[in-house]
Amino acid sequence: MRATRRRVLSGAVLLTMMVQVQAAPEPVAMGPFTQGECLECHAIRDPALVAQWRAGPHGAAADCVACHGERHGALPKARQDAACTGCHDGTVAHSYATSKHGVLVRIGRPDWTQPLSRGNYRAPGCAYCHQHEADHGDTMDPERGPAVRDWICSACHAPRYVREQLAAGDRLADVARLKLAEAQGVAARHPEGAAAVADLLEVAERHLRNVRLGAGHQSPDYQWWHGQPALDGDLIRLRGAVAQALREGAARQNTAGPDPDQPTAAGTGQEP
Amino acid sequence: MSGTRVRYVWVPVALVLVAIPVGFLYVHWSKSGPGTGLYSQVWSPDPVQGWWDPGRFYIPVQGVQGVFEAGQCIQCHEAITPGIVADWRASRHARLSNREPVACPDCHGADHQRLHLPTPEVCGACHAKQHGEFQDEARYGFPSHVLAMERAVDAKHFADKPKAEVQACVQCHSVATKCDSCHTRHRFDPAEARRPEACITCHSGPPHPDDDTYFASAHGRIVREEGDAWDWTKPLAKGNYKAPSCAYCHMDRGRHQVADKSLWKFGLLEVNPNTSGNRVLRERWVAVCMDCHEESQSRDWLAGLDAERKTAWGKLYAAEDLLKGLRSDDLLHPGPSERPPYPMDAPDALWPRARIGYYEGQASAFYNVSALERHYFEMWYFDNLGSYKAAAHGDTGGVTRGHAAMDRALVKIQFEAQALRTLGEAEQARDGQRSNPGDLWLAGPYTEANRAGN
Numbered sequence: 001m002r003a004t005r006r007r008v009l010s011g012a013v014l015l016t017m018m019v020q021v022q023a024a025p026e027p028v029a030m031g032p033f034t035q036g037e038c039l040e041c042h043a044i045r046d047p048a049l050v051a052q053w054r055a056g057p058h059g060a061a062a063d064c065v066a067c068h069g070e071r072h073g074a075l076p077k078a079r080q081d082a083a084c085t086g087c088h089d090g091t092v093a094h095s096y097a098t099s100k101h102g103v104l105v106r107i108g109r110p111d112w113t114q115p116l117s118r119g120n121y122r123a124p125g126c127a128y129c130h131q132h133e134a135d136h137g138d139t140m141d142p143e144r145g146p147a148v149r150d151w152i153c154s155a156c157h158a159p160r161y162v163r164e165q166l167a168a169g170d171r172l173a174d175v176a177r178l179k180l181a182e183a184q185g186v187a188a189r190h191p192e193g194a195a196a197v198a199d200l201l202e203v204a205e206r207h208l209r210n211v212r213l214g215a216g217h218q219s220p221d222y223q224w225w226h227g228q229p230a231l232d233g234d235l236i237r238l239r240g241a242v243a244q245a246l247r248e249g250a251a252r253q254n255t256a257g258p259d260p261d262q263p264t265a266a267g268t269g270q271e272p
Numbered sequence: 273m274s275g276t277r278v279r280y281v282w283v284p285v286a287l288v289l290v291a292i293p294v295g296f297l298y299v300h301w302s303k304s305g306p307g308t309g310l311y312s313q314v315w316s317p318d319p320v321q322g323w324w325d326p327g328r329f330y331i332p333v334q335g336v337q338g339v340f341e342a343g344q345c346i347q348c349h350e351a352i353t354p355g356i357v358a359d360w361r362a363s364r365h366a367r368l369s370n371r372e373p374v375a376c377p378d379c380h381g382a383d384h385q386r387l388h389l390p391t392p393e394v395c396g397a398c399h400a401k402q403h404g405e406f407q408d409e410a411r412y413g414f415p416s417h418v419l420a421m422e423r424a425v426d427a428k429h430f431a432d433k434p435k436a437e438v439q440a441c442v443q444c445h446s447v448a449t450k451c452d453s454c455h456t457r458h459r460f461d462p463a464e465a466r467r468p469e470a471c472i473t474c475h476s477g478p479p480h481p482d483d484d485t486y487f488a489s490a491h492g493r494i495v496r497e498e499g500d501a502w503d504w505t506k507p508l509a510k511g512n513y514k515a516p517s518c519a520y521c522h523m524d525r526g527r528h529q530v531a532d533k534s535l536w537k538f539g540l541l542e543v544n545p546n547t548s549g550n551r552v553l554r555e556r557w558v559a560v561c562m563d564c565h566e567e568s569q570s571r572d573w574l575a576g577l578d579a580e581r582k583t584a585w586g587k588l589y590a591a592e593d594l595l596k597g598l599r600s601d602d603l604l605h606p607g608p609s610e611r612p613p614y615p616m617d618a619p620d621a622l623w624p625r626a627r628i629g630y631y632e633g634q635a636s637a638f639y640n641v642s643a644l645e646r647h648y649f650e651m652w653y654f655d656n657l658g659s660y661k662a663a664a665h666g667d668t669g670g671v672t673r674g675h676a677a678m679d680r681a682l683v684k685i686q687f688e689a690q691a692l693r694t695l696g697e698a699e700q701a702r703d704g705q706r707s708n709p710g711d712l713w714l715a716g717p718y719t720e721a722n723r724a725g726n
Contacts, residue, residue, distance in 0.1 A: 098476050098483065100456060103469045107500075119354030122362075122459070156355030160333050161323060168320040171436035175718070182716030189712065214440070223440035225477035232639035233646055239712055240643025243605060247695060247707045 032070035035063040049136050056137030062087065076112035081105060084126040095213040095222040096126065102217070118155035128152075140216070169215030172223060176211040179231040180204055186238045191249050197241050204234035309425035311616055318435040324446040325421060326389035336384040342375030349376075360458040374398070395451045405528035415538050416531035421448035428636040432615030434725055444474035463504035468495060468517040475518070478654040480538070481661055481670070482518070489666040491515045510563040524560050533557055536577065539660025541630040542585045545578045573666070580663040580671060584656050587678045591648050594689045595628045602706075603696045604642045611713040612640045612723065640713065644688055651681035 042064070043050050053059055058066075066087075067078045077083060081102075085093040096102045104123035114120040116128050132139040132152050139148060146166065153162040183204045187194035194201065207230040214222025305313030308328055322330035350357045360366055365374040379390040388394075396403025409418040424430055424445035430438050447453040453474070454465040464470055468486060475482035486492040494515035506512040508520045522530050535553040537543055544550065554574055561570035598604050608614075608624035615636060626645060627637040629652075638649045659674025661667075699707055713719075 098472055100473050103473060104456060104464075107464065107467050107469050109500075119358055122355070122359055154353060156353055156359075158333070158353065164320050164323075168318065168436065168439055171318075172439060175434050175437045178718040178721055182718040185716050186712065220440055220443035220474065221477040223443070225479065228437055228440060229638055233650065235716075235718075236639070236641060236643055236646040239709075240646075243707075243709045243712055246709075246712075247605070250707065251695065251698060 028072060030072050033065070033072075034070075035065055038064040038068075049134070053136040057141075058136070079112045079116060079125065079127050079131075081125045081127075084130075088126070091210060091213055091222070091226070095210070095219040095226075096217040098221055099217045099219040101125075102219075118152075123156075124152075165218075172215050172228075173208075173212050176208045176227060176231055179228075179235060180208050183231075183235055183238050186235065186242055189246075190242045191245050196245070197238055200234060200238050200241065204231060204238070207231045207234060307425065307431075309422060309431075311426070311428075311431035314616070315431050315435060318439050320439055321435075321442060323389065324439070324442040325449045327391040327393075327449060330389050332385055332387045334385055338384055339382045340377065340384060341382070342373070342377055345376040356458045363459045363461065365458075365460065389450065391449060392451055402526075402528045409529040409531050412529065412531040412534055415534060415540075417447045419448060420445040428614070428616040428633065429638070432636075432722070433639075434722055447474065466504050466508060466517055466519050467499065468492065468519075471518045479657045481658050482665070485658070485662040485665040485667040485670045486518065488662075488670060491666065516564075521560050524563075533560075536581060536660065536664065539581065539584070539657045540635075542581070545574075545581070577663050581660065583675070584659055584678065587675075587682055588652055588656055591651055591682050591685050592629050594685055595626075595644060595648055598644065598689055598692060599626050599628065601693075601696070603692050604644065605692060605696075605707065606642055606709045606713050607706075610709055611642075612719065640719070644685060644692070647681055647685050647688070651678055651685070655681055 039050065053064075067083050068074050069077060081093075081096075097106065101123045105121075105125045108122050110121050110123075110125065116132055116134060121128050129152055130138050130140050132148075138144075139152065146163075149166060150159065150162050153166075157165075183201060184194065187197045187201055190196045207227055210222045210230065211227035214220065214224070214227050299310075301313070302310055303312050305311075305315075307313075307315040307317055308325070317325075317329050321328075346357055360376075367373065379394055380387045392403055392406060396406075406418055409416045413419070414423050421442065424438075424441050427441075430441060444453075452460070454470050455461070456464060456470075468483075472483035476484070487496055492515075495517060498514065499517075502513065508517075508524060508526050513520055519526075522533070533553050533556045535543065535545060535550050535557070545554070557574060558567060558570045561573070595604075604626055608620075608626050613624060614620040614627060614633070626641070627634045628645070628648070634645070634649060635653070637645065638653070641649075655674050655677035659671055659678065662670025662674055696706070699705060
C-alpha cells in the first residue's frame with residue numbers, strides 16, 4: 001500500500017514536472033554558437049528568414065554571427081549601426097553618419113530593443129531602412145520598387161515629400177551620370193585610347209557613387225562636395241590630359257616634318 | 273553763364289535722375305522672375321525647392337480638404353506619419369507648463385489646402401529674441417547663416433547649372449529660410465542643437481571640414497569621449513561645459529548671431545586681422561576663450577592663426593601670380609574663348625577672360641576651365657580653407673596636412689605652368705599657330721544639356 005502510494009506520488013510529481021517543463025518556454029542555451037548551429041535550429045524555426053538571407057546580398061558575404069554575434073539575446077545589438085559599419089565603412093558609413101538621420105541616431109540614444117517598425121525610432125539607423133521589419137535581404141534594393149521606400153520614409157515624412165525627394169535624388173544622380181558619360185566621351189578622344197586615362201575615369205566613377213550615396217543617405221555634403229563639383233574637376237582633368245596628349249602629338253608630328261594642310265591644333269581637325 | 277556751361281550741369285543731373293530709377297526698376301525686374309535672387313529671371317526652381325525655401329516656393333498639397341483642430345491633425349497623422357507625432361509629443365511644444373501646447377495648426381495653419389511650412393518668421397512669433405538675433409546677423413555680412421540662401425541663389429554657377437544638380441546646395445543654404453537645420457523637427461530640442469553633431473551635416477567636406485578639424489582638436493576629443501554623459505540642457509555659459517562645442521564658441525551665451533565674430537571670413541580672402549573693426553571681433557574671441565583659458569594664451573592662439581593665414585596667402589598669391597602671368601601671355605589652355613563662357617556674364621561672350629582669385633569670381637569658375645585654373649581652385653578652396661579651419665579649431669595635424677597639400681599644389685602649378693610656356697613658345701617659334709583644343713571643352717552630354725537648359 002505504502003509502495004503504491006509512493007509510486008502514485010512520485011508519478012504525480014513526475015507528471016507535474018513534465019507539465020511544467022512543457023508549459024515553460026523551451027530552454028535555449030545562450031551560446032556561443034557556430035554558423036552551422038544557428039542554421040540547424042533557425043532553418044526550421046524561421047525558414048522564410050533564412051531563405052531571405054541566403055538570397056539577399058549578405059547570403060554570400062556575411063553569416064548570422066557576423067551581425068548577431070555568437071550568443072542569443074543580441075537582437076538590439078544587431079539593429080545598431082555599429083553592427084553594419086564594421087564592414088560597410090568608408091564613404092558608405094561617412095555619407096550616412098554626416099546626414100541628419102545619422103546624427104540623430106548617434107546622439108539620440110535610441111531604444112534598440114524596439115523592432116524595426118514604423119514609428120519606433122526617431123531617426124532611422126542603417127537597419128531601420130535596409131532591414132525594415134527584420135527583413136534579411138535589403139529592403140532598399142531598387143528591385144523592391146518605390147512603394148516600399150515610400151512606405152518606410154513616410155512614417156516620419158509626408159507622402160508627397162517622400163516621393164518628391166526620392167525623385168529629386170534620381171534627377172541628381174542622372175546629372176552625375178551625364179557627367180560620367182561626358183567623361184567617357186572625352187577619354188575616348190585620347191590618342192592612345194581611353195585606357196590611357198583609366199585612372200581618371202575610375203575616380204569619376206567613384207564620385208558618381210558619392211552622389212548616389214549622398215542622395216540615398218541624404219547627405220548634402222556627398223551630393224555636392226564629394227560628388228558634383230568633384231565630377232566637374234574630373235572632367236577638367238580628363239580634358240586637360242587629352243588636350244595635352246593631342247598637343248604633344250601634334251608637336252611631334254610637326255618636328256618630324258610639318259604638313260601645311262594639317263592643322264597644328266590638337267589633331268582633332270575641328271574648328272572651335 | 274553760357275548755354276554750354278549750363279549743359280555741363282543739367283545733362284549729368286538729368287542722366288543721374290534717369291539712371292537711379294532705371295537701376296531700381298532693373299533690380300526689381302531681375303528679382304521678380306520665377307526663381308529668386310539677382311538671376312531669378314533666368315531660372316525656375318526644381319520641384320523640391322519648396323521644402324528648402326518654403327516661404328517662397330512651398331505649394332500646399334490639395335488632396336485633403338477642410339479646416340482642422342490639433343486633435344484632428346494628430347488623429348490622422350498618428351496613422352499616416354507616426355514618427356513625427358511621437359517626436360512632437362516628446363517636444364517641449366507638447367507640454368508647456370504655463371499655456372496650451374503649441375500644436376500643428378499654430379505653425380502650419382489649420383486649412384489643409386493652405387498649409388505652410390514654418391519659416392523663421394513663424395518661429396519668431398514666439399521666439400522673438402532668437403529670431404531677432406538671427407536676423408541681426410546680416411550686418412556681419414557673408415559667410416553667415418541668415419544670408420546663406422541669398423548668397424547661394426546669387427552665385428553665378430547656381431543660376432547656370434541644372435537646377436536638379438544645385439538642389440544639393442540649397443539643402444544646407446536653407447539654414448537661412450527655416451529653423452530645423454539645427455533644431456530638427458518635430459522635437460526642436462535645444463539640447464540637440466548645442467551638440468557639435470548638430471552642425472556637421474553641413475559643416476563637413478573639403479571647403480569646410482569643421483567636423484574633422486574640430487573632432488581632431490583637444491576640445492573635440494574631450495566632447496567625443498565624454499560628451500554623451502553631459503547634460504546638454506544647460507545653457508552655453510561659463511562653467512557649464514568642460515570643453516566647448518561648436519555652439520559654445522560660435523553662439524556663446526546662446527546668441528543666434530553665429531557670424532558676430534567672423535574675422536577671417538572662412539579663409540576665403542586675405543583679411544587684415546588688425547583693423548579697428550577686426551580688433552573688436554578679436555576682443556570677442558578673447559572673451560570667449562577666457563571662459564577657460566588665460567588671456568595671454570588666448571591672444572597667442574589668435575596671433576598663431578594670423579601667422580598661419582599670412583603663410584597660406586603667401587602660397588596662394590604665388591600660385592595666382594603664375595596663373596595671371598599665363599593669362600597675360602595667352603597661354604592658358606584652353607583659352608577663355610575656347611571654352612563655354614563664364615556663367616551669367618553677357619559681356620564675357622564678347623570679352624572672354626579667365627577668372628583668377630576671389631575678387632574675379634573664381635568661386636564660380638570651378639567647371640569648364642583649364643586644368644591649371646582648377647588646380648588653383650582646389651588649392652584655394654579645399655587645401656587652404658581646410659588648413660584655415662584646422663588652424664582655427666586647434667587641429668595642428670590638419671594645418672600640417674593643409675599646408676603640405678598647398679605646397680604640393682604650388683609645385684604642380686609651377687611645373688604645369690612651365691610646361692605650358694615651353695609648349696606655347698615652341699608653337700610660337702614654329703609657325704605662330706596656337707594649339708586649338710577644338711570642341712574638346714564644348715561637347716558632351718552634360719555640357720550640352722546644361723547649355724540647352726539655360
